[in-house]
Amino acid sequence: MSTTYKEYDWEKPVQLLYDHINGLPAEELAKxxxxxxxxxxxIDKFEEEQHKKDGKYALMTVGPEKRKVVEEEIAQNKPYTFAELGGFCGYSAIAFAHKLKQTHPGYQVxxxxxxxSPFFAKVTxxxxxLAGLGDIVTVLVGPAAEGLERLKEEYNHAKIxxxxxxxxxxxxVPDLQKAEELGLVQYGTVITADNIYWPGAPEYAKYVRLTPAEKxxxxxxxxxxxxxxxxRTVEVPLGKDKKDGVEVTLCTGVLTE
Structure with a gap:
């Protein structure tokens, strides 16, 4: 019987990565x-080698191809506040926080x-x-719905x-709806979502296409x-005969009752 997405041992490959990075020479870590x-x-190199070595404990990050889609949206929309739902091994946080900082040099982002997962939060x-981004990255441990509430109530964000x-x-869908209920999604908010094709998020892809009446x-x-x-769904080729999609969604307005 094959292992399902949720049954996969996600901590094992991240632990291997964590040990590998922390075991690098001090001069390399300083760079x-x-x-x-x-x-x-x-991280990309470790992931590639791990896939070849032991597919059972292969690391799965957003990767350089899909990462580029999100980075282009950051460059175009120039956000000041960014929230990711799911930190995993910190790859996306490094990439997108770095891009956020590059987009607004000298400004507060x-x-x-x-x-x-407390373990994934620790790794992130x-x-x-290590990447020199600790001053602009805050990791909130707990379910995303609770984290969204903290953004509103504890960190006083009226919008993300x-x-x-x-x-x-x-x-x-439930967590996007939570963000909507809290008012964190406003005109101009951009929402990107990974894995639209694999393992698939069909309900989400449908939800962001519904009209207000349909919702x-x-x-x-x-x-x-x-x-x-x-x-829109941005298709991204992932090697031979494989592709995934990143959903890129813009809030274009909020109707009044």
Missing amino acids: FKKDPEALLDA HYYSLEV SRFTT DFFFIDHWKDLY KKEYPGKGNPNIEYDT
């Missing part, structure tokens, strides 16, 4: 603070990583600090400019059905 992309390259904190969703696929009918009492989205 990462000046060059976060060097740390991303080191902040990146929030919402991660339910460690790696973003940019989201990256990459945790359990069955939580994509009121299909999801009564959930989210903010008055939010209007413009969305």
Whole structure:
């Protein structure tokens, strides 16, 4: 019997990566603070070698191909606040926090990583600090829905400019609806979501295409059905005969009752 997506031992490959990076020579670790992309390259290299060596414990990050899609959206939309739902090994936090900082040199920006696993949160904190991004990255440990509430109540955010969703696929819609209910999704908010094709997030892809009237009918009492989205799926080739998709969604307005 094959292992399902949720049954996969996600901690094992991250532990192997964590030990590998921390075991690098001190001079190499020091380079990462000046060059976060060097740390991303080191993770990519480890992931590639791990796939060849032992597919059972292969690391699965957003990767350089899909990462580029999100980075281009950051460069184009120039957000100041960014929240990711699912930190995993910190790869996306390094990449997107670095891009956020590059987009606004000298300006105050902040990146929030919402991660339910204390271990993954520890790895994300460690790696973003290694990359010299600890000053703009805050890791919130706990379910994403709770983290979203903290962004509103504890960190006093009336809006989040940019989201990256990459945790359990069955939580994509409920957690986006939570962000809507809290008012964190406003005009101009960009929401990107990974794994649209594999392992797949069909409910999410459908949800962001529903009209306000359809949302009121299909999801009564959930989210903010008055939010209007413009969305597209960006297909990304992943080697031979394989592809995935990143959903890129823009809040184009909020209807008044």
